[in-house]
Amino acid sequence: MDDFYAAVDSIVGLPIDELQSIIRDIPKPVIARINGFAIGGGNVFATLCDLSIMSDTAKLGQVGPKVGSVDAGWGTAFLARHVGDKKAREIWYLNLQYTAQEALEMGLVNKVVPHDELDAAVDEWTQIIGERSPTALALAKRSFNADSDNIRGISMLALNSVKLYYDTDESKEGMKAFNERRTPDFHAYVK
Template sequence: MEFQDILYEKYNNRAKITINRPNNMNMFTNHTLSEMITAFQSAWTDKEVGAVILTAAGSRAFTIGGTPGETDAEAQPIEKLPMPSLFAQLLHIIRTIPKPVIAAVNGYAIGGGHVIQVVCDLTIAASTAKFGQVGPKVGSFDAGYGSAYLSRIVGEKKAREFWYLCRKYTAEECLQMGLVNAVVPPEELMAETDKWVDTIVKSSPTSLAALKMSFNADSASVWGIQSMAGVALGMYFNTDEAKECSRAFSEKRDPDIAQYR
C-alpha cells in the first residue's frame, strides 16, 4: 500500500500508521487525512491486525493540527472542508474501529493533533511531548470530541482551562490528569508502546471489540455534537471575528476583538 504523507506497516499482529511530514511539524492536510482514513480502514478489515499504533515521524511533533499556511494548492487546509469533514471522519474511525488504537506521542500534540490523541484508546507519551489547544487564539474551536469528550477524561474544569487559556502542558502534567497512560524517555517510546501492544494482541479480539464499544457508549452522543459543531465552525470561519483572530496570530499581535463581545 503506497502513501505520500503517511507510512503504513504491519508486524507482530499490529498496524502502525506514521504521519510522515516532519518538515511541517507533521501538520495534516486534506490529503494526509484521506490517507490516514484509508490506512485505518485497511487495519479494520485485516484479520492479522489486533491493534493499531498511531505515531509521527521525527522528534519535534506528533502533529500540530491542520495547515492553514500550506502552500500546496491541492492540499487544502482542513478548515475549508465541509462537514462532516475528513478530520471528523478520522476521529470517528479511531473511535469505532473494533481494535484498540494506541497513540505514541513523540512531540507537540497541539490543536487538531491534540484532539486526535484524545480520542485514541491509550496514549504513551515521550517525556518531551507537549499537549494543548490554540483554537480561540487563532479563530477556531472544536466543540465536539476536542472539548465534550476531553471533559470526560480530565474533568470539566481542566478541559475549560485547556480551551480558555490555551496553555501547553507537559507529558507528566497530562499523566497526572489522566490524559496519557504512561510517560517514557523519547528513545524508549516505540519500545514501550510495542510492549503494551504485545499484551493487547494476545487477548480475545471479540472481548476487546465489545469492551471498546461499551467504553464508547457513554459518550456516543458526542459524534452528533461534533457534526453539529462542524457546521457552526464552517460558518464561523467566514466571519470578520475569526479572520481578525487568524490575522493577529500570524502577525504575532493581540487581536482587536472588543467589538465582537
Template sequence: MELTDILYHKENGIAKVIINRPEQLNAFRAETIQEMIWAFRDAWDDNRVGVVILTGSGDKAFCVGGDQKQKGDEGGYDYSGGLGNGIGLEVENLQQIIRNIPKPVIAAVNGYAIGGGHVLHVICDLTIAADTSKFGQAGPKVGSYDAGYGSAYLARIVGEKKAREIWYLCEKYTAEEAKEMGLVNKIVPANQLQEEAEEWARKILQKSPTALKMLKYSFNADSANIHGITQLAMGSLSLFYNTDESNEGKHAFLEKRSADFNKFRN
C-alpha cells in the same frame, strides 16, 4: 492510494500511521486527513491487524492541528470539493473512524499535541507520551474551536473544570501534568517512545480480538451522543470560519502577533 502527507506500514499485526509533515510540526491539511482516513480504513479491513499506533514524524511534534497557512479567508480550508461539513477538512470523519475502528488505537505523542492534534490523541484509546511532550488547546487563540469530542469528551476524561481551563486559557501542559489529569497513560524517555508503543501493541495482540472489540464498543457507548454534538459543532465552525473574528485569529497567528478580539465584543 499515493501518500504524500503520512507514512503507513503494517508489520506483525501492528499498523502504524505517521503524520509526515515535520516542517509544519505535523499540522494537517485536507490531504493529510484524507490519507489518514484511508490508512485507518485499511487497518480496519485487514484482519491481520490487531492494533494501530498513531504518531508524528520527527521529535518536535505529534500534531499541532490544522495548518493555518491552508485556511482561506472565505471560510474553511483551501481544498476543492468543500468536504468536511463545510470547513474543507474531513476531521469529523477521521475522529469517528478512530473511535469506531474495532481495534485499540495507541497515540504515541512525540512532542507538541496542540489544537486539533490534541483532540486526535484524546480520542485514541491509549496515550503514551515522550517526556518532552507538550499538550494543550489553541482554538480560541486562532479563531477556531472543537465543540464536539475536543471539549465534551475531554471533559469526561479530565473533568469539567479542567476541560474549561484547557480551552479558556489555551496554556501548554507538560507530560507529567497531562498524566496527572488523566490525559496520558504512561510517560517514557523520548528515545524509547516508539519502542514502548510497540511493546504495548504486542501485549494487546496477545488478547482476544473479539473481547477487545466489544470492550471498545462498550467504552464508546456511554459517550456516543457526542457524535451528534460534533456534527452541530462542525456545522457551526463552517459558519464561524466565514467571519472577521475567526480571520483575525488566523492572521495574528501567521503574522506572529497577539490577536485583537476586543473589537468583536461590542
C-alpha cells in the same frame, strides 16, 4: 483552522470527522504515540484515542480561542470526561501548554516514557493487545464508547457550525494574527 483541516484531508485523504469516526469505530484499541507538540487538533486526536503514551519531552494543549477556533464536541465534551470539567475549561479558555507529567497527572495520557523509549513502549502495548481476544477487545471498546457516543452528534453539529464560523471576520482575525505572529485583536467582537 481551515489549513489544519485541509492538511488532515491531504495527509490521510479523509475529512476530519471521518478520521475521528474511524478512531472511535475501529474494533481495535487505538494508541496515540505522542512525540513533540500535540496542540489543537493533535490534542483532540490524542483525546479520541483509546490509550496514549507520551514522550517526556512532548507537550499537549489547545489554541482554539487564541486563534479564533474551537473543536466543540470531541475536543471539549469528550476532553472533559478525561480530565474533568474544570480542567477542560482551563485547557480551552487559557490555551496553556502542558508537560507530559502534567498530562499524566490530569488523566489525559496513560503513560509517560523517556523520549528514546517511546517506540519501544508503544510496541510493547501493541504486542500485549495483539495477544488479546479481538472479539473481547471490540466488545469492550464498543461498551466504553456507548457511554459517550452522544458526543458524536454534538461534534457533527459543532463541526458544521465551526466551518461557518471560519468565514467570519472574527475567526479570520485569529488566523491572520497567528500567521503574523501577533496577538489577535478580538475587542470588536465582544458581545
